[in-house]
Amino acid sequence: MATSSLHDRLVDAAVRLTTTSGWAKVTMARLADDVGVSRQTVYNEIGTKADLASAMILRELDNFLAGVTRSFDENPGDLVAAIRDSARRVLKYAQDNALLHAVVSATHGADTELLPLLTTHSESLLEGAKQVVAARVAEYDVSLPPERLEASIDMVVRLVLSHIMQPSGEPARTGDDIAWIAGQVLGSTGPSA
Numbered sequence: 001m002a003t004s005s006l007h008d009r010l011v012d013a014a015v016r017l018t019t020t021s022g023w024a025k026v027t028m029a030r031l032a033d034d035v036g037v038s039r040q041t042v043y044n045e046i047g048t049k050a051d052l053a054s055a056m057i058l059r060e061l062d063n064f065l066a067g068v069t070r071s072f073d074e075n076p077g078d079l080v081a082a083i084r085d086s087a088r089r090v091l092k093y094a095q096d097n098a099l100l101h102a103v104v105s106a107t108h109g110a111d112t113e114l115l116p117l118l119t120t121h122s123e124s125l126l127e128g129a130k131q132v133v134a135a136r137v138a139e140y141d142v143s144l145p146p147e148r149l150e151a152s153i154d155m156v157v158r159l160v161l162s163h164i165m166q167p168s169g170e171p172a173r174t175g176d177d178i179a180w181i182a183g184q185v186l187g188s189t190g191p192s193a
Helices: 002-021 028-035 039-046 049-074 079-095 098-107 114-137 146-165 171-186
Strands: none
Touching (some): 002 028, 002 039, 002 098, 028 039, 049 098, 049 114, 079 114, 079 146
């Protein structure tokens, strides 16, 4: 249990340092000082800096997917409403997420060390999100052939991710638009936005 707590404290400190100083300034020594442990303890608990980046990204993915799960739980009888609520919730979380802002701004600026962090994990992030959504969509009566349903889920997830990386409007409005598109594809007549 102490190991998990130390791991969480190290990841918290890495997020804090990344959002305040930039990923390039995050070192294992600085992380150790911030948490009050030895540098060797950081290496023993986390591994390399790439492993630290993975831990940060995977935790954020878990937070995003927890929101998706909650949205589906809250809308058990209406798939379009579940998609709308999921998109709104995820986009709002992204809008307020300091780590995501640090990663996105770094990819457009000088701190390009974070760019490989996104590209290395993009496929696993996309696949993880699609798996969670597909498992939840399976609970609904959808009259699409499996390959069309899979393509629809892929498009919705990619659309949400696109708006996370480059928002074009408020989360609520964008969520409504994504749900409308999903409703058209799914042939659903959920409640209007």
